Amino acid sequence: MTSGEAEVATTEDRPARLISGPGVLLVWLYGVMVVGAVSRSAYQIATDFGRAPLAYTLSAVAGVVYGFITYTLVRGGERARRAALVCCAAELVGVLVVGTWTLVEPSAFPDATVWSDYGMGYLFIPVLLPLSALYWLRRARAVTP
Amino acid sequence: MFAALMLVTGVAALLLAAWCGWAASRDQPTKDWHFIGMAVVTVLALVQLVVGIVLLARGEKPEQGTTIFVAYLLGAFACVPAAGFMSLAERSKWGSVTVAAGGVVLAVLEVRLYDIWGG
Numbered sequence: 603m604t605s606g607e608a609e610v611a612t613t614e615d616r617p618a619r620l621i622s623g624p625g626v627l628l629v630w631l632y633g634v635m636v637v638g639a640v641s642r643s644a645y646q647i648a649t650d651f652g653r654a655p656l657a658y659t660l661s662a663v664a665g666v667v668y669g670f671i672t673y674t675l676v677r678g679g680e681r682a683r684r685a686a687l688v689c690c691a692a693e694l695v696g697v698l699v700v701g702t703w704t705l706v707e708p709s710a711f712p713d714a715t716v717w718s719d720y721g722m723g724y725l726f727i728p729v730l731l732p733l734s735a736l737y738w739l740r741r742a743r744a745v746t747p
Numbered sequence: 748m749f750a751a752l753m754l755v756t757g758v759a760a761l762l763l764a765a766w767c768g769w770a771a772s773r774d775q776p777t778k779d780w781h782f783i784g785m786a787v788v789t790v791l792a793l794v795q796l797v798v799g800i801v802l803l804a805r806g807e808k809p810e811q812g813t814t815i816f817v818a819y820l821l822g823a824f825a826c827v828p829a830a831g832f833m834s835l836a837e838r839s840k841w842g843s844v845t846v847a848a849g850g851v852v853l854a855v856l857e858v859r860l861y862d863i864w865g866g
Contacts, residue, residue, distance in 0.1 A: 626837040630830055630845045634852055641818055649814075725855070 620678045620686070620742055628735050631727060632672040638724065639665030639716045646713070654713035660700060664716045664728075667693050671735070680743075687739050694732035697721060701729070749864060752798060756791040756823070757857030763788050763827070764850025771843035777834040785831045785846065788853070792824040810865025819860045826853045 621629050643661035651658060671689045674682040701720035704711050714723060721728025763784050767777060777785075799820045803809075809816035830849025834842030 622837065623839060623841050624844075626833050626841050627845050627848060630833055630848060633829070634826075637822060641822075645814060645818070 620675045620683060620739070624734075624738055625675060625742070628731070628738060629672060629675050631731055632668055632675065632735075635716075635724070635727065635731065636665060636668045636672055639668055642716065654711060657711045657713050657715040657718075660696075660715045660717060664693075664696065667696070683739055683742060687736065690732040690735045690739065694729075694736070697729045697732065749795075749798060749802060750861065752791075752795050753857050753861050753864070756788070756795055757854045759788045759791055760827070760850045760853035760857065762850075764847045764854070767843045767847040767850065771840040771847060774840045776838045776840065776842050777831075777846055781834075781843070781846065782831060785827050788827050788850070789824070789831075792827065792853070796820045796824045809863050811863040816860070816863050819856055819863060823853055823856045823860060826856060 619625070639661055643658050643665055646654075646658045647662065667689055671686050671693070674686040674689070697717045697720060700715060700717035704715070704718040711718060716724065717728055720726060763781075766784060767781055770777065770781065799816065803813060803816070827846070827849050830846045830852075834846045836842075837845065
């Protein structure tokens with residue numbers, strides 16, 4: 603066995619726990635956002651998709667992204683941590699782009715999305731969450747041996 | 748009467764949030780008394796769920812639709828227990844912060860529920 607294989611084995615044995623300490627709060631808030639975004643978009647798409655297709659699709663995409671991040675946080679380990687980092691960055695970009703878009707051109711959105719006005723309808727959690735998650739995920743690597 | 752129930756549940760949720768936030772600020776995990784508090788809030792949410800369904804069965808219509816109303820009732824009921832279980836797994840002040848966040852989320856749900864019901 604080479605030293606490289608041994609390293610892989612130890613990281614496999616002890617995956618970095620991402621849901622200890624502040625991570626548990628992140629998982630909780632992401633869980634809430636999953637339920638909020640998925641149920642909201644599912645209801646809107648099922649009942650009245652034609653009214654604001656773009657807004658409802660974006661809400662659904664947000665829900666899927668939240669769901670994936672929640673899953674990676676719960677799963678833990680280095681690969682999950684990296685995947686979560688990428689998704690949180692994508693989420694942040696999404697919130698900023700959609701938030702700006704809704705302010706610049708409100709006519710494109712007859713109905714609100716989860717990310718409208720930078721998530722104002724959700725106490726700005728959609729924009730604060732990826733920032734704190736990115737901070738936490740970067741720190742989690744520094745702590746993990 | 749249903750409005751009063753929503754108000755009581757929302758206020759109880761905020762009190763729970765403040766209580767657990769206080770525990771977190773003193774670097775404490777959730778203790779037995781906190782779980783009793785969570786149980787009280789959960790019972791209120793359960794009563795609210797049952798009363799809401801009874802009102803629907805009697806033929807009353809929420810202003811913004813029955814489906815959304817029931818979804819929020821279920822969400823309000825599940826909110827605090829879910830946070831409570833997570834604080835069981837995380838025996839540090841962060842468990843207390845999570846329950847406090849759960850209380851705030853429930854209070855927000857109550858406000859939305861009030862809008863959906865139509866006062």
